[in-house]
Amino acid sequence: MTEIVEFLHYLSIALVVGVNSVAVGIGEGITGAAAIEAIHIQPKAKNDIQTTAILGMALVETAAITGISIAIILLLGTRQADKTIFLGLSELGIALAICLSGFTIGIVSAWPSSQACLAIARQPFSGKRLLRFMLITQSMIQTPVIFSFIIAIFIKNQSLSANTIAESLRLIASGLCIGLGSIGPGIGLGQFGGQACNGIGINRKSYGKIFSFTLISEAIIETPIIFALVTALILITTQASTLLQGIGMIAAATSIGIGTIGPGIGSGKAAAAACKQIAKNPAIYSTLAKVSMFAQGMIDTAAIYALIISLSLIIFG
Amino acid sequence: MKGLELFEEKFWRPLSYFGLTHHFFNINYSTVVYTWIVIGILITILIPIYIILQRKPGLIHFIVTSFINYFVDLSKQSLGFFSLTHFTFVTAIFTFIALCNSISLLPWMEEPTKDLNTTLALGIISFLYIQFYSIKTNGLKAYVKEYFHPFFIMFPLNVVGKLASVISLSFRLFGNIFGGVIIAKIYFGAIEGSWLTEIFGIPLGLAITSFFGLFEGFLQAFVFTMLTITYLSTAVAKKSKTPTKSGEAA
Numbered sequence: 111m112t113e114i115v116e117f118l119h120y121l122s123i124a125l126v127v128g129v130n131s132v133a134v135g136i137g138e139g140i141t142g143a144a145a146i147e148a149i150h151i152q153p154k155a156k157n158d159i160q161t162t163a164i165l166g167m168a169l170v171e172t173a174a175i176t177g178i179s180i181a182i183i184l185l186l187g188t189r190q191a192d193k194t195i196f197l198g199l200s201e202l203g204i205a206l207a208i209c210l211s212g213f214t215i216g217i218v219s220a221w222p223s224s225q226a227c228l229a230i231a232r233q234p235f236s237g238k239r240l241l242r243f244m245l246i247t248q249s250m251i252q253t254p255v256i257f258s259f260i261i262a263i264f265i266k267n268q269s270l271s272a273n274t275i276a277e278s279l280r281l282i283a284s285g286l287c288i289g290l291g292s293i294g295p296g297i298g299l300g301q302f303g304g305q306a307c308n309g310i311g312i313n314r315k316s317y318g319k320i321f322s323f324t325l326i327s328e329a330i331i332e333t334p335i336i337f338a339l340v341t342a343l344i345l346i347t348t349q350a351s352t353l354l355q356g357i358g359m360i361a362a363a364t365s366i367g368i369g370t371i372g373p374g375i376g377s378g379k380a381a382a383a384a385c386k387q388i389a390k391n392p393a394i395y396s397t398l399a400k401v402s403m404f405a406q407g408m409i410d411t412a413a414i415y416a417l418i419i420s421l422s423l424i425i426f427g
Numbered sequence: 428m429k430g431l432e433l434f435e436e437k438f439w440r441p442l443s444y445f446g447l448t449h450h451f452f453n454i455n456y457s458t459v460v461y462t463w464i465v466i467g468i469l470i471t472i473l474i475p476i477y478i479i480l481q482r483k484p485g486l487i488h489f490i491v492t493s494f495i496n497y498f499v500d501l502s503k504q505s506l507g508f509f510s511l512t513h514f515t516f517v518t519a520i521f522t523f524i525a526l527c528n529s530i531s532l533l534p535w536m537e538e539p540t541k542d543l544n545t546t547l548a549l550g551i552i553s554f555l556y557i558q559f560y561s562i563k564t565n566g567l568k569a570y571v572k573e574y575f576h577p578f579f580i581m582f583p584l585n586v587v588g589k590l591a592s593v594i595s596l597s598f599r600l601f602g603n604i605f606g607g608v609i610i611a612k613i614y615f616g617a618i619e620g621s622w623l624t625e626i627f628g629i630p631l632g633l634a635i636t637s638f639f640g641l642f643e644g645f646l647q648a649f650v651f652t653m654l655t656i657t658y659l660s661t662a663v664a665k666k667s668k669t670p671t672k673s674g675e676a677a
Contacts, residue, residue: 257606333595
């Protein structure tokens with residue numbers, strides 16, 4: 111039994127660091143390649159492009175930093191006497207939360223920064239503006255990582271007191287919920303952010319309109335993550351007394367987790383398409399924004415169905 | 428809902444004398460008190476502004492008129508026509524939610540919108556308003572017909588689609604504000620315990636509070652308002668003789 115516990119413990123630590131580092135490596139590669147291409151296109155804007163690429167890479171690294179800090183907490187914060195099979199299982203929940211969100215966000219958050227570098231090559235005189243815009247979009251993309259970090263800390267605090275298999279299942283469900291829930295919206299946010307930076311590169315006069323559209327759209331695309339966070343927090347605060355309840359909680363987490371993937375990607379696609387058209391034709395901004403927001407509201411409905419089902423699984427399950 | 432009491436809330440049980448002690452009859456009095464404080468602040472700001480606006484133009488005159496003009500333009504562009512009723516409704520909702528979300532910047536205050544009851548009430552208000560004007564514009568017959576739109580079997584789906592707008596509006600606002608409150612609480616919990624971290628951690632704490640209070644709060648209030656206008660604009664649009672719009676238009 112001790113071998114299994116040790117295996118689970120060190121597996122979670124390794125996964126948390128390893129998976130996130132792979133994704134961040136890929137993401138920084140994408141940004142760097144785009145920056146080199148942009149300098150090749152417009153060598154005179156090399157200072158602005160360099161600054162953008164470096165700041166972009168620093169933000170992409172958030173996922174890796176989260177992974178390593180969780181790994182250090184797991185490594186140093188667990189005493190030998192506390193190690194039970196329930197603790198080992200609960201730590202799998204932490205691994206799921208950090209790995210799934212970190213892997214997605216690590217790759218996805220490179221899209222806005224690479225598009226911003228290319229856009230500066232096209233519009234060298236609005237380099238500072240594009241840099242500011244990219245910082246805003248990228249820091250919004252990092253939200254799922256921060257949410258997963260919070261959930262992981264909660265799971266870590268509760269894993270010491272878990273003494274039944276149902277409690278461990280509950281903590282795994284909480285991690286699975288936020289981990290799966292950040293995949294779809296993460297991809298949607300990345301697509302939209304890339305398209306928005308690209309749009310400013312196409313037409314720099316549409317900056318003001320794209321800026322206000324970005325703030326609203328990103329808030330709507332993020333909604334499924336908020337639903338997943340609410341479910342994960344409810345899972346953290348409730349009790350699971352029987353094994354059946356624990357299994358029901360896993361089902362609830364899967365429901366909201368998979369239910370957010372489609373709406374997240376779809377909502378991002380709709381907003382990105384609207385953003386492309388706004389860049390080409392800023393005069394009809396209000397119509398485009400209205401249609402896009404209506405579409406996003408309809409797309410989010412699917413995530414709400416998943417939320418209702420998972421909440422009823424938790425409460426009546 | 429039993430799971431939502433993440434932090435211990437103080438409840439008032441007004442009907443417990445008569446034996447009604449279920450969660451349904453509890454009143455979360457911190458929410459009620461802070462909502463009344465928000466209303467009081469709004470009134471104490473608005474009455475002097477009303478007096479100032481009747482005098483000669485100045486800085487406050489300019490700020491208020493640009494705020495009003497922005498919302499006039501917004502409702503005109505989104506609805507396609509100007510209506511004083513819709514404009515006042517939308518502006519009032521925005522002002523109230525924005526102040527509710529950012530009230531925690533004042534000391535000893537908590538957001539009323541971190542409670543699901545407040546946001547659900549706001550969602551239901553905007554839903555009922557939209558349904559009322561939908562009936563008023565197109566008549567009761569066209570409104571009922573919308574539910575059976577493609578064919579009869581779609582009725583349950585249409586009902587759920589309409590009700591989903593309430594949940595979409597209220598849970599979006601609740602989740603964002605609640606998440607912000609939790610993040611601020613975790614941060615302040617993390618820095619306490621040593622006077623050094625408490626002193627040097629304060630600036631970042633202020634930054635977190637103002638980010639979630641001002642930026643996120645105003646953004647979410649604006650999203651709530653924009654979605655209300657969008658739903659309203661589809662509800663009050665004059666239908667052509669052969670309705671082609673989907674009945675799911677919630």
